[in-house]
Amino acid sequence: MAAKVINVDGADHTLDAAPDMPLLYALRDDLGLNNPKFGCGVAQCGACMVLIGGVPTFSCVTPLADVSGPITTIAGIGEPGALHPIQQAYIDEATPQCGYCISGWMLRAVALLKEIPRPTDNDIREAFAGLKCRCGTHMAIMRAVKRAAGLAP
Amino acid sequence: MSDAPKSPRLSRRALLVGGGLLVVSVGALAGPQLVSMLSAGQRPPLVPDELDSFIAIDRSGAVTAFAGVMDVGHGLTLALRQIVAEELDAPLARVAVVMGDTARTVNQGGASGSGGVQSCGMVLRSIAAEARRLLLERAAARFSVAVGDLTVADAIVSAGKRSVAYGDLVGEGYFNSKLEWNGEIGRRLQSKGQATPKSPSEYRIVGRSAPRDDLAPRVVGDFQYVTDVKVPGMLHGRMIRPPVAGAVPTSVDEASIAHLSSARIVRREGFLGVVAEREWDAIRASRELKVSWSNVESPFPPYDTLYDHIAAAPDVERTVEKSVGDVAAAFSRAARVVEARYEWPFQSHACMGPACAVVEIKNGRATVWTGTQKPHFAAEGVAAALEMPLDKVRAIWALGPGSYGRNDSGDAAIDAAFLAKAVGKPVRVQGMRHEGHGWDPKGPASVHTARAALDRNNRIIAYQILNKGFSRRDIEFNEAKLEHSLAGQLMGLPLLAAPAFSVQDEEYAFPNMELAWATIAPLLDRASPLRTAHLRDPCGPNNNFASESFFDEVALAAGADPIAFRLAHMTDERHMAVLRAAAERARWTPRRRPYRRASGGTLAGRGFAYSRGHGAIVAIIADVEVDARTGRVWPRRFTVAHECGQIINPSGLALCIEGNVVQAASRALFEEVTFDRNAVTSVDWATYPILEMPDAPEAIDIVTLDRPELPPGGAGEPATRPVAAALANAIFDATGVRLRRAPFSPARVLAALSGERRSTSPA
Numbered sequence: 052m053a054a055k056v057i058n059v060d061g062a063d064h065t066l067d068a069a070p071d072m073p074l075l076y077a078l079r080d081d082l083g084l085n086n087p088k089f090g091c092g093v094a095q096c097g098a099c100m101v102l103i104g105g106v107p108t109f110s111c112v113t114p115l116a117d118v119s120g121p122i123t124t125i126a127g128i129g130e131p132g133a134l135h136p137i138q139q140a141y142i143d144e145a146t147p148q149c150g151y152c153i154s155g156w157m158l159r160a161v162a163l164l165k166e167i168p169r170p171t172d173n174d175i176r177e178a179f180a181g182l183k184c185r186c187g188t189h190m191a192i193m194r195a196v197k198r199a200a201g202l203a204p
Numbered sequence: 205m206s207d208a209p210k211s212p213r214l215s216r217r218a219l220l221v222g223g224g225l226l227v228v229s230v231g232a233l234a235g236p237q238l239v240s241m242l243s244a245g246q247r248p249p250l251v252p253d254e255l256d257s258f259i260a261i262d263r264s265g266a267v268t269a270f271a272g273v274m275d276v277g278h279g280l281t282l283a284l285r286q287i288v289a290e291e292l293d294a295p296l297a298r299v300a301v302v303m304g305d306t307a308r309t310v311n312q313g314g315a316s317g318s319g320g321v322q323s324c325g326m327v328l329r330s331i332a333a334e335a336r337r338l339l340l341e342r343a344a345a346r347f348s349v350a351v352g353d354l355t356v357a358d359a360i361v362s363a364g365k366r367s368v369a370y371g372d373l374v375g376e377g378y379f380n381s382k383l384e385w386n387g388e389i390g391r392r393l394q395s396k397g398q399a400t401p402k403s404p405s406e407y408r409i410v411g412r413s414a415p416r417d418d419l420a421p422r423v424v425g426d427f428q429y430v431t432d433v434k435v436p437g438m439l440h441g442r443m444i445r446p447p448v449a450g451a452v453p454t455s456v457d458e459a460s461i462a463h464l465s466s467a468r469i470v471r472r473e474g475f476l477g478v479v480a481e482r483e484w485d486a487i488r489a490s491r492e493l494k495v496s497w498s499n500v501e502s503p504f505p506p507y508d509t510l511y512d513h514i515a516a517a518p519d520v521e522r523t524v525e526k527s528v529g530d531v532a533a534a535f536s537r538a539a540r541v542v543e544a545r546y547e548w549p550f551q552s553h554a555c556m557g558p559a560c561a562v563v564e565i566k567n568g569r570a571t572v573w574t575g576t577q578k579p580h581f582a583a584e585g586v587a588a589a590l591e592m593p594l595d596k597v598r599a600i601w602a603l604g605p606g607s608y609g610r611n612d613s614g615d616a617a618i619d620a621a622f623l624a625k626a627v628g629k630p631v632r633v634q635g636m637r638h639e640g641h642g643w644d645p646k647g648p649a650s651v652h653t654a655r656a657a658l659d660r661n662n663r664i665i666a667y668q669i670l671n672k673g674f675s676r677r678d679i680e681f682n683e684a685k686l687e688h689s690l691a692g693q694l695m696g697l698p699l700l701a702a703p704a705f706s707v708q709d710e711e712y713a714f715p716n717m718e719l720a721w722a723t724i725a726p727l728l729d730r731a732s733p734l735r736t737a738h739l740r741d742p743c744g745p746n747n748n749f750a751s752e753s754f755f756d757e758v759a760l761a762a763g764a765d766p767i768a769f770r771l772a773h774m775t776d777e778r779h780m781a782v783l784r785a786a787a788e789r790a791r792w793t794p795r796r797r798p799y800r801r802a803s804g805g806t807l808a809g810r811g812f813a814y815s816r817g818h819g820a821i822v823a824i825i826a827d828v829e830v831d832a833r834t835g836r837v838w839p840r841r842f843t844v845a846h847e848c849g850q851i852i853n854p855s856g857l858a859l860c861i862e863g864n865v866v867q868a869a870s871r872a873l874f875e876e877v878t879f880d881r882n883a884v885t886s887v888d889w890a891t892y893p894i895l896e897m898p899d900a901p902e903a904i905d906i907v908t909l910d911r912p913e914l915p916p917g918g919a920g921e922p923a924t925r926p927v928a929a930a931l932a933n934a935i936f937d938a939t940g941v942r943l944r945r946a947p948f949s950p951a952r953v954l955a956a957l958s959g960e961r962r963s964t965s966p967a
């Protein structure tokens with residue numbers, strides 16, 4: 052065990068945890084957050100996604116020791132009182148079914164829209180490769196990303 | 205922050221003890237719309253013949269409906285709110301629904317057979333109408349007028365200039381009014397009042413799109429899934445499953461996890477789990493514990509012999525479900541006979557996350573938080589595991605990581621119960637990915653043999669299908685009996701297998717027809733990773749893939765267009781309208797042979813299929829592109845015509861159909877549970893691939909046919925059924941190659957294409 056300070060959605064937390072423990076368990080178990088989620092534990096789905104220094108990262112395979120940089124979860128992508136456009140678009144398009152997958156999709160979308168503000172269908176398809184949505188909400192995700200980009204879905 | 209304890213873990217504990225803020229509350233699970241309950245008066249018992257069991261109105265006029273079903277993500281909550289608001293003449297925004305808590309809802313069967321609206325919705329419709337009738341009676345008495353002189357709008361009853369709100373009519377009390385109950389519980393429960401529900405011509409809320417207003421907590425990460433339930437003092441549990449299916453632990457080396465100080469082992473016959481204070485320690489303990497397992501014979505045949513095994517295995521049960529005319533005689537006078545065999549694999553629920561459950565035992569009572577679709581039945585299972593009377597056990601449903609039938613949730617609930625009982629502390633158990641894929645109950649593999657007799661005019665005069673496979677129900681569709689849980693089977697309880705499959709239900713009017721099913725024995729009879737239970741539209745995709753692929757094969761033999769050929773063998777206008785709607789919307793052009801439209805290495809084609817099930821009729825046209833070099837099939841576009849009787853919420857219905865089609869395309873194109881001689885080998889997303897964004901369709905064009913005069917049917921499953929056959933037919937159209945084994949994975953498509961090239965290349 053070793054003390055480690057991480058910054059999550061703007062707040063510092065001191066953890067007393069094994070350095071090889073994946074960040075996911077620090078967020079869920081030590082900080083008691085509801086997001087991100089455990090989906091696979093092997094970097095195959097995106098349920099555990101967080102931004103570290105703005106980069107979408109699978110927290111399930113990121114040892115605590117390797118965390119350097121502020122962590123953003125989907126709770127932290129909007130401004131207080133104002134949702135991020137992708138959050139609003141997710142609501143407007145009624146995108147989630149179970150919604151267990153949304154950390155991966157929304158945080159990749161945040162990064163995508165920063166890099167390509169007006170993505171094409173193909174940009175979106177490629178940016179989301181590797182993410183899973185078992186409920187099959189892919190069509191609604193596509194519409195939500197376009198809506199968030201200000202493009203007609 | 206200076207006086208806060210250093211460790212956030214400790215600070216959370218302190219918070220739990222102090223304010224209990226993080227402790228799960230029912231309100232949090234029911235969402236923001238939970239209303240405060242009536243505070244005074246005697247609430248009648250929670251029984252199906254009491255109106256108060258289903259509808260409550262508080263002084264403020266807020267309406268709560270109590271539903272023994274689950275919204276697993278399709279927006280059922282909203283549909284039920286619309287139905288109740290409509291009958292009550294209450295504003296939609298003032299109606300909330302509480303679901304699946306055994307302390308607050310009667311057993312209406314849970315999520316089952318696309319029945320949320322069909323069954324529970326119709327019960328609530330009748331009861332809401334009855335509540336309105338009773339409220340009007342009270343208002344009439346208060347104003348000394350006849351009921352007929354009253355008007356109602358937005359939960360306010362008026363008689364001329366005088367008016368009174370529902371909230372004031374109910375006051376602090378209850379309805380205390382009896383319903384007519386049919387004596388059933390579960391899906392067949394029917395309770396109704398004397399009032400006649402509205403006629404569809406009066407609808408203002410039902411039949412119109414209403415926006416989902418329950419999604420905000422999900423997109424900001426606040427929503428509490430079953431995986432997020434936290435109980436003070438809770439330990440984390442993990443199960444340990446055998447490396448060879450059927451093996452049991454013979455010894456465990458406690459010293460191997462001695463370095464994990466809080467870890468404890470729970471073992472009872474074949475049941476083996478670990479608990480620890482931290483989740484990560486529980487995971488480590490489950491990985492690092494040294495276990496010796498019994499030697500058992502490898503239970504499974506080589507995977508590539510699966511379908512021959514099914515075809516050759518003796519029947520456990522065979523049932524002719526539908527028999528019309530004299531099939532044998534008709535075949536004997538056939539001008540031509542077409543025959544084919546189709547094969548469908550085992551499939552996994554493969555939910556987005558492995559199942560999770562939390563069990564707390566306190567003061568002689570137990571609570572289980574579970575993502576099961578059947579919380580009332582889960583409570584029975586937990587009561588049995590804890591050897592407690594049922595009335596001391598409460599099951600609270602919380603949305604799980606996906607839910608498409610009897611997945612691994614039921615097993616998690618029972619596992620958590622045994623672990624919690626053994627260690628005397630609340631336990632949260634969640635599976636790891638390899639368990640979610642490898643040990644969830646499966647949809648059955650099957651082989652389908654089809655035969656059709658054509659006369660000289662190329663009409664089908666006889667039609668025969670046998671659907672033969674593993675039972676769809678090695679374990680029941682709920683976990684009420686321990687025998688139907690993995691834990692119970694690992695502890696050696698006697699098996700209660702139920703041989704069951706099903707037959708096609710499409711509305712073809714063949715003069716002679718026989719539809720039958722047969723089941724064979726499971727490969728391993730207990731605690732098998734291949735044990736079957738209901739997976740979304742049980743047997744539907746298997747059966748429809750066979751029969752609707754076959755219909756195209758017969759049409760080809762008859763030289764007929766597949767849609768025209770189907771219509772020529774139908775008489776039911778309601779069904780024919782759906783087929784025509786799909787054909788018109790997609791601008792179907794008749795085809796009597798595969799088009800094989802090629803550009804570069806890509807072949808394009810379209811295919812049709814139709815289905816009936818769960819109270820809905822669906823016709824679907826798939827447009828595909830097949831990459832002849834890689835075997836990749838892109839389901840580029842779907843056109844769906846969907847008729848499920850009365851539509852409650854058109855936009856919600858469309859989203860539900862989309863999800864069905866994408867998931868069904870995934871099942872048809874990618875999904876196959878594989879195994880070696882010892883164990884399931886498709887244990888993660890690499891070995892059990894599903895459809896990802898690069899393969900998502902470009903468009904799903906949906907035509908819904910509304911029949912407001914009919915009762916509503918289901919929508920949670922029906923559009924799943926015809927997708928595989930539509931894709932197979934489209935692949936044939938594109939390539940001239942018929943795929944009779946699912947899934948149509950790139951490797952399989954490539955092999956089929958090269959087989960075709962070999963057989964057609966000049967000698």
Ligand code: FES
Pocket residue numbers: 088089090091092093094095096097098099100109110111112
């Ligand atoms: S849980 Fe991390 S990628 Fe699946």
Ligand code: FES
Pocket residue numbers: 147148149150151152153183184185186187188277556605606
């Ligand atoms: S919405 Fe259920 S997994 Fe994506």
